[in-house]
Amino acid sequence: MSLTVQSAINSLEAPASDRLKPVRIWLYILAAMILLMVTIGGMTRLTDSGxxxxxxxxxxxxxxxxxxxDWQAEFEAYKQIPEFQQQNFWMDLEAFKSIFWWEWGHRFLGRVIGLAFAVPFVIFLFQRRLSWRLAPSLFTLFVLGGFQGFLGWWMVSSGLSERVDVSQYRLAAHLSAASILFVAIVWVAVKLTP
Ligand code: HEM
Incomplete structure (x- = not known):
């Protein structure tokens, strides 16, 4: 009898765990994208492109x-900040382009990650794969992702006047928040494992 009850419970649970498989894959892909973002962020730092x-x-x-x-306008804006005036005054447009692409790539991937979060989220909502139980976790990931972007710009703004580099404290906050975001995504994905 208890076996029959158990198999009935199993058969009820099986579709639920299958239902969450795409959600887990989605979260692992997002975690991999964050790792790539951390790598490009590190390169942006190492090449002094930030x-x-x-x-x-x-x-x-x-x-x-x-x-x-457009390139001239972007370069002219860069010429107004202390990093160019005190350190990179030797740069021509070609040299500027080489630092520009790192920072642009970093920010571009940030936008792609935002889309990679939002689009499947809406699809999963329509497919009714997401339960209310998941709402606090997904909302936290959303807030952490947005906060990461905010920290990125807050950090950049610290280097546009007076300094020739971003604030090391804001950089440390940006790196720490990236680590927290990565761990949080993997945590939520692991918790959904049947
Ligand atoms: C998911 C989003 C993001 C992640 C995971 C991320 C992660 C990182 C990491 C790990 C670094 C290297 C930190 C270090 O070497 O100590 C970095 C650097 C940087 N990030 Fe982000 N970032 C994100 C979004 C953004 C955004 C939206 C911006 C700008 C609006 C931004 C601007 C920068 C800049 C300017 C640097 C280089 C700082 C420097 O000049 O040294 N990041 N990012």
């Missing part, structure tokens, strides 16, 4: 400069 983009345009900044005029 201050090459002096503005924060969440939507239009998605596109890199596409014409000679």
């Amino acid at each position: 201050l090459s983009i002096t503005s924060w345009k969440p939507i239009s900044g998605m596109l890199p400069p596409l014409s000679v005029q």
Whole structure:
């Protein structure tokens, strides 16, 4: 009898755990993207490229400069900050482009990760794969991701006047928050393992 009850429970639970498999895969892909982001962030740091983009345009900044005029405008903005004036004054447009691409790539991947979070989230909602029990975890990941982006810009803003580098404290906050975000995503994914 108890075996029959157990198998009935199993048959009820099986579809639920299958239902969450795509959600787990989604979270692991997001974690892998964060790792890639950390690597590109590290390269941005090592190549001293972090201050090459002096503005924060969440939507239009998605596109890199596409014409000679756009490149000149971006370079002119960079020429206004102390890092160029005191340290990189020797740079021409070609040298500027080489630091620009690291920072642009880092921010671009940040936007892609945002989309990779939002689009499957909406699809899973429509597919009714997400239960209310998951809401606090997913909401926390959403907040941590947004906060990471905010920290990124807050850090950049610390290097646009007076200093020739970003604040080391804000950089440490950005790196620590990235680690917390990574661990949190893996944590939520592991918790969904049947
Ligand atoms: C999921 C999102 C993000 C993650 C996981 C992430 C992670 C990182 C990591 C690990 C570093 C290297 C830190 C170090 O070497 O100590 C870094 C550097 C950097 N990040 Fe991010 N980041 C994210 C989003 C952003 C955004 C949205 C911005 C800008 C708006 C940004 C701006 C920067 C800059 C400028 C640097 C280089 C700092 C320097 O000049 O040395 N990051 N990021």
